[in-house]
Structures are given as C-alpha cells and as structure tokens.
Amino acid sequence: MPTHTMRAVRLHEHGGPEVLRLDEVPIPEPGPGEVLVRVHAVGVNPPDWYLRGGLTSVPGTDSTISLPVIPGTDVSGVVEAVAADVDGLAVGDEVFGLLRFPGFDGSAYAEYVAAPASDLARKPAGIDHVHAAGAPMAGLTAWQYLIEVGHDHPSPFQEARHRPTALGAGTTVLINGAAGGVGHFAVQLAKWKGARVIAVASGAHAAFLSDLGADRFIDYTKSRPEELVQDVDLVLDTVGGPHSSRLLRTLKHGGALFPVFPGEYDDEETAKLGVTVSIAQVRSNGAQLAELGRLLDAGTVRVAIDSTFPLAHARAAHERATRGHLQGKIVLTVA
Ligand SMILES: NC(=O)c1ccc[n+]([C@@H]2O[C@H](COP(=O)([O-])OP(=O)(O)OC[C@H]3O[C@@H](n4cnc5c(N)ncnc54)[C@H](OP(=O)(O)O)[C@@H]3O)[C@@H](O)[C@H]2O)c1
Structure with missing residues (x-):
C-alpha cells in the first residue's frame, strides 16, 4: 500500500x-x-x-x-x-x-x-x-487526424467537423515533422492503411523513417518539398507556422491539408487550388x-x-x- x-x-x-x-x-x-x-x-x-x-x-x-x-x-x-x-x-x-x-x-x-x-x-x-x-x-493525435475522430466535440479551431481522408493503396500522404512524436505515429498508421508515405524531416532522421516504412524521405534542410512533390492526396503538417501554406502546392485537386499545429492559410488560395484545410484537437x-x-x-x-x-x-x-x-x-x- x-x-x-x-x-x-x-x-x-x-x-x-x-x-x-x-x-x-x-x-x-x-x-x-x-x-x-x-x-x-x-x-x-x-x-x-x-x-x-x-x-x-x-x-x-x-x-x-x-x-x-x-x-x-x-x-x-x-x-x-x-x-x-x-x-x-x-x-x-x-x-x-x-x-x-x-x-x-x-x-x-x-x-x-x-x-x-x-x-x-x-x-x-x-x-x-x-x-x-x-x-x-x-498516438491518439495521429489516430484522430488520420483514422477516426471518435468524438462529437466541436473543434475550437474550426466550425466544420474534421473528417479523416480515406487512406489506402493508391493514396499518397506527405507527413511534415515526420520524426517527432505525432509524425512517427502518423507515418506508421498511414502505412498500416496501405498509403504511400513521403516523410519530411531533417537529414538525421532518414534511416529512422525508412525503418518505419516511409517510401520517400525529403530532408527539409536541403530541399523544399513543394518543389519536389505534387499530386499528394493528404498532407499532415505537425510543424505549421507562418510558411505552412507552401505545402498546399504539393496537393492534387481535391486533396486535404491537416495542420496539427495551426498554420496560416488563405481561403482564396485553397479555393483556387481546389483543396481543403482541416484541423482537429486531440x-x-x-x-x-x-x-x-x-x-x-x-x-x-x-x-x-x-x-x-x-x-x-x-x-x-x-x-x-x-x-x-x-x-x-x-x-x-x-x-
Ligand atoms: N491539434 C492537436 O490536438 C495537437 C496534438 C498534439 C500535438 N500538437 C502540436 O503538434 C506539434 C508537434 O507535436 P509533436 O509532439 O509531434 O512534437 P515533436 O515531438 O517535438 O516533433 C516535432 C518534429 O518536427 C520536426 N521539425 C521541426 N522543424 C521542422 C521543419 N521546419 N520541417 C519539418 N520538420 C520539422 C522536428 O525534428 P527535425 O527538425 O529534426 O526533423 C521534430 O521531429 C506541436 O506543436 C504540438 O503542440 C497538436
């Protein structure tokens, strides 16, 4: 006792x-x-x-x-x-x-x-x-963004209910901040669902993310993902911040960007690109x-x-x- x-x-x-x-x-x-x-x-x-x-x-x-x-x-x-x-x-x-x-x-x-x-x-x-x-x-953050929200509480960040994107063979997911707490679970859950995963992180995490199943690795200290990648179905961005809207350009028409940490997105730009942005709270x-x-x-x-x-x-x-x-x-x- x-x-x-x-x-x-x-x-x-x-x-x-x-x-x-x-x-x-x-x-x-x-x-x-x-x-x-x-x-x-x-x-x-x-x-x-x-x-x-x-x-x-x-x-x-x-x-x-x-x-x-x-x-x-x-x-x-x-x-x-x-x-x-x-x-x-x-x-x-x-x-x-x-x-x-x-x-x-x-x-x-x-x-x-x-x-x-x-x-x-x-x-x-x-x-x-x-x-x-x-x-x-x-783990629950990655789950509630990617697999199932699992609750009816409205998000404090947006009026619309967050809806995960259906993942499977034929879908490509880009995960920014892929080696961190949320990112490394997101990589594995997206792979579990059969998606192709592009992991973005600093170079020291390349082997780690490959071991977790990432299909492609981009070292953000050397290259800009938005200049290398297009036609992605989903971006999960755990980094966010002032330059986050650049990742919108990696999406295909109809794609979605899920900021885990809030970023700055312009409604006009998302409408023009035909993409959506949705943020949830774990x-x-x-x-x-x-x-x-x-x-x-x-x-x-x-x-x-x-x-x-x-x-x-x-x-x-x-x-x-x-x-x-x-x-x-x-x-x-x-x-
Ligand atoms: N919406 C929600 O409910 C919710 C839930 C959980 C967490 N969050 C937020 O999500 C964020 C991430 O949480 P976490 O626990 O995963 O944090 P974390 O474990 O600290 O991971 C952050 C990762 O981002 C990487 N990173 C930093 N700058 C980067 C850049 N410019 N480009 C790409 N990667 C970069 C870092 O490593 P490298 O730079 O070496 O790659 C690190 O691995 C936090 O801000 C947290 O507050 C929100």
Whole structure:
C-alpha cells in the first residue's frame, strides 16, 4: 500500500525548465469514475511546456489553472485502487492513457495519479511502461487526424467537423515533422492503411523513417518539398507556422491539408487550388487507445524513444525538448 505522500513535479510559477520543482505532496484520492494509478513512466508532450511557459487555458475548454500545478497528461502504470463505480479495471492491472485532455489537470508528473477510467486502456503486454507512456497523446493525435475522430466535440479551431481522408493503396500522404512524436505515429498508421508515405524531416532522421516504412524521405534542410512533390492526396503538417501554406502546392485537386499545429492559410488560395484545410484537437479516448494498443502489441506500430529521464530530472527532459529535433518521444521514468 502507498504511504500518504508521494513525489511529484510541480510548477509554482511559470517560466523555463528551471521552474519544474520536485515536491512531496499528498497522494490523490480517486474520485467517481477514476482509478488510482501507480505511475511507472510519463510521456512528455508539447502542452507540458506550454503550461510551464504560462499558457493557462486550452482553446475549447473552460479549464483554467491555478498554481501550484502538477503538469503532464501521458502515463503508463499499474492500478493501485479503484472507485466503487468503476467496472472493468482491477487492482494490479497495467494501464496507459492520455488523462483529462484537452485540459491541464492531467497531473501525470507524479508517483501516483487519479485517472478517469474512460481515459485508460490496458497497457499492451508486449511493450514496457516507457514505450507505453510515449504513446497516448501523440498516438491518439495521429489516430484522430488520420483514422477516426471518435468524438462529437466541436473543434475550437474550426466550425466544420474534421473528417479523416480515406487512406489506402493508391493514396499518397506527405507527413511534415515526420520524426517527432505525432509524425512517427502518423507515418506508421498511414502505412498500416496501405498509403504511400513521403516523410519530411531533417537529414538525421532518414534511416529512422525508412525503418518505419516511409517510401520517400525529403530532408527539409536541403530541399523544399513543394518543389519536389505534387499530386499528394493528404498532407499532415505537425510543424505549421507562418510558411505552412507552401505545402498546399504539393496537393492534387481535391486533396486535404491537416495542420496539427495551426498554420496560416488563405481561403482564396485553397479555393483556387481546389483543396481543403482541416484541423482537429486531440481528446482523451481509452477505447481508441485500446485499438492503438493492439497495433503496438502486434508490433505493427512501434513507439520510438528519443530519450528518458528520471522524474526528478524533469527539468533536463524539458531542456532536451527545447533543443528540438526530437526522434520519437521523451519519457520520464518513475517507479
Ligand atoms: N491539434 C492537436 O490536438 C495537437 C496534438 C498534439 C500535438 N500538437 C502540436 O503538434 C506539434 C508537434 O507535436 P509533436 O509532439 O509531434 O512534437 P515533436 O515531438 O517535438 O516533433 C516535432 C518534429 O518536427 C520536426 N521539425 C521541426 N522543424 C521542422 C521543419 N521546419 N520541417 C519539418 N520538420 C520539422 C522536428 O525534428 P527535425 O527538425 O529534426 O526533423 C521534430 O521531429 C506541436 O506543436 C504540438 O503542440 C497538436
């Protein structure tokens, strides 16, 4: 049984990686619909450093943050206690999940977390906690963009409902930022669906992306994808930013661009090219994670680990993220 306190990383103020502080805090009580998870590993994601830096609300939610707060959304661990109203999970079960997202109350950077049972899936037996913790947010983002949205919540970014493009033999997908957390899952899910994949990343990731099944690799430090590629069915752009509209030119008439990170697109230009732009927001979904888990268990999809750090060194994990060029996921080890 746990003692009454645990170690957790908290923010007492917003700022750089140095504001991540290891504290001794009470172990949370699972509320209705929740289980208490003894955390073995925590996946690190961009919202963790957005929160650290001072963002206090997620578009489309009412959640506001008061400090101190425990950051983090992605966990893998073992069920330690179960609320009376939870069916289907028992003490000792190995689980992984994206907790309470969108929202900033995942509280995953800790030895224990109270987790909504509906956000969890059974950890695939064939992978360890470190790899499982790397999957939830990035894997569900790729899943909800490419395979199935899986929820009825309107996106805070657009009125129209996001609709994945049907992928199969004969479709070509260009993935920008292909080596990162979302990108490396997207490459593998598009290949699983039978699509041809063009991966765009910096040159150091060429062999990695070829191993994951990419059919073609473009090093964006040497060439511009929009000058080399045309007639693509779908672009998934995890990079976005001010120059993102250039990738519209790689699409065929009727094609779609899915920005994972918002970019700047001109309605007139998209209309002229006959293409669409659609952005979604990832949401916690234990049932979809279970589907992804089956692919992870079978080895159809794998989680690449960029680096691991002990929970107490969360600052170093965030410093690694700041340097960029991630290949897969950063994970904190706990137990
Ligand atoms: N809409 C949503 O719900 C949602 C969900 C999850 C994530 N996101 C957002 O999506 C973005 C990506 O998340 P992530 O977790 O995948 O990040 P990540 O793991 O940091 O990956 C980003 C990748 O982009 C590559 N990159 C950087 N500049 C590039 C460029 N100019 N061209 C091509 N590749 C470039 C980086 O490596 P190299 O430069 O070495 O290739 C890195 O591998 C974040 O901004 C995040 O906030 C949105």
